[in-house]
Amino acid sequence: MECGIIGLQGVGKTTLFQALTAHAIPVQPGSMKPNMGMASIPDGRLDRIAEFIPTQKVIHANLQVVDIPGIPTGSGGSALGPILAHIRNVDALCQVVRCYDDPGLGPANPVGDIDAIESELLLSDLVVIESNLDKAERVARGGDPDAKHRADVLARCKALLDEGMPVRNGTWSGNDPVVLKTYGFMTAKPILYVANVGEDELDGSSESAKVVAGHAEEHGGQFVPLCARLESEVAELEEADRAEMLESMGLTEPALGAMARAANDLLGLSTFYTAGEKEIRAWAIPKGASAPEAAGAIHSDIERGFIRAECFHVDDLFELKTEKAIKEAGKLRSEGKQYAMQDGDVVNFLFNV
Ligand SMILES: Nc1nc2c(ncn2[C@@H]2O[C@H](COP(=O)(O)OP(=O)(O)OP(=O)(O)O)[C@@H](O)[C@H]2O)c(=O)[nH]1
Ligand SMILES: [Mg+2]
Incomplete structure (x- = not known):
């Protein structure tokens, strides 16, 4: 199960990836190849078990993350195809939205940025429908019940996308998810919106972050505000310095914790533990x-x-x-x-x- 980090170019995806993977993977800035790595999932319950059961080591569960190259603004051109192919391959999406002003990229524009990404995903899903709906309807007229179901699901997807809404917003039951999966719709994937905020607005109360939170709510997504640059710096520190730095910022844990747990939830995973003298360990399994x-x-x-x-x-x-x-x-x-x-x-x- 993989969570793909997506977003426009230069919004902090690789910075977030490096924070999540504790800088364990060498990355090339601006590369058109995805970076893959494992993020350890911070888990307060796991640490607390060790307070009651003496052990030699504590091992966290992992989350597989993919840092997907940024989607270019304007006409995507030839770069877009391979990027969308990477997005189609992951199980869940984490969309990074820039909520800080950047000297190079300009003032934060969360509405425009989200729209630029999601219109590409929407269009791409519509193309899949166009090339499959007619065929499914034709076969359905011959009385094939599976084709009838497929045609029905595709028509409902099309109605949503025509309204500018993601497939995930539909009401799906019974075998519908199986059909959706066969078409690999990108707007059907569970999504977490990460508002990449400035260092002085970590609580997500800025106007830009609120816009992202509202969009997440309307589009069936989860929401976490964090400052990728800060998270990346914190991840580089030694354990002792880390606690001190967090405290100076009024935090008890890195925002990465909330993010990794949200992503784990998005992937439909839950956690169980094994606990013994040698190790106490968290394991992620499908709910x-x-x-x-x-x-x-x-x-x-x-x-x-x-x-x-x-x-x-x-x-x-x-x-x-x-x-x-x-x-x-x-x-x-x-x-x-x-x-x-x-x-x-x-x-x-x-x-x-
Ligand atoms: N102010 C500020 N700058 C950031 C933050 N996160 C990243 N940056 C800066 O933005 C620039 C781009 O960051 P990356 O993490 O490489 O962005 P990216 O989304 O991976 O970019 P592409 O892979 O080219 O699409 C770097 O100079 C970062 O230091 C942040 O939270 N705050
Ligand atoms: Mg990058």
Whole structure:
């Protein structure tokens, strides 16, 4: 599962990517090739587990991020095709919108910038519909129920796009999402809007940031304000200096935390934990995954030889403080193959291979 960072040229995408990946990946500024990397997902619950269960190390879950080259303003020309192809490939979008004034690029213009990006995505989805709707309608007239469903979904997509609304804003049920997926609509992808704000307006209360927040709300997206340059600087610091710098800015954690968690949510992922003497670790799995599927995220052998999952919820640990107390309170559960994992489960898998 990948989250693609998109936006106009020079709005801070690579700066955000470097912050997310803690500067682990060498990047070339302005390159037309995407940068790929893993972002560690900050997780307060994970750190808190370590306060109750002594361990040697704490390992965070990862989020795969792709820094996609910027969309040129004006006529996109030949650069646009490959950029859109990269966007089509990712599972979720994180659109960076410049909310600070820049000497080179001019005053912040969030409305114009968002419109420039989204009109390209919209047009591109309309092209896909144009080349598929007629065909689906023709086959549907022959009585094929699948084609009829396809034609119906495509027609509803077209109606939305003609109104300038993204496919994601439609009401989709039953098998609709499967059909949408086969066409790879970009405006159907879940989206997070990142308002890249100035260093003195981190709370997102500036006019520009409010515009982005409003747009996110209307277009079925999530919203996080942050200052990419600042996040990137914070990510370069040693742990101790980091806390000091954040405190001087009145923050308790980097905004990156909220962003990574929002992106994780966008991708339809939830978190479970394993906790032992050697390590305490967070794992990202699709929401509603079964216990054996969750085991498979750790190792295929554990999924194959799955017997049962012994688990409790992190909140029970925070309340009762020890695993012994959890057991005595009857909160230690033994779950079988059918169990649908809950976000925040702490699990010990019993298996036999
Ligand atoms: N003032 C300010 N400048 C920023 C911020 N984020 C990035 N910049 C500057 O904007 C310039 C472009 O940043 P990049 O991160 O390379 O932008 P980009 O979106 O990756 O650009 P392309 O890949 O060329 O599309 C750099 O000079 C950054 O230092 C920010 O939050 N505030
Ligand atoms: Mg870049």
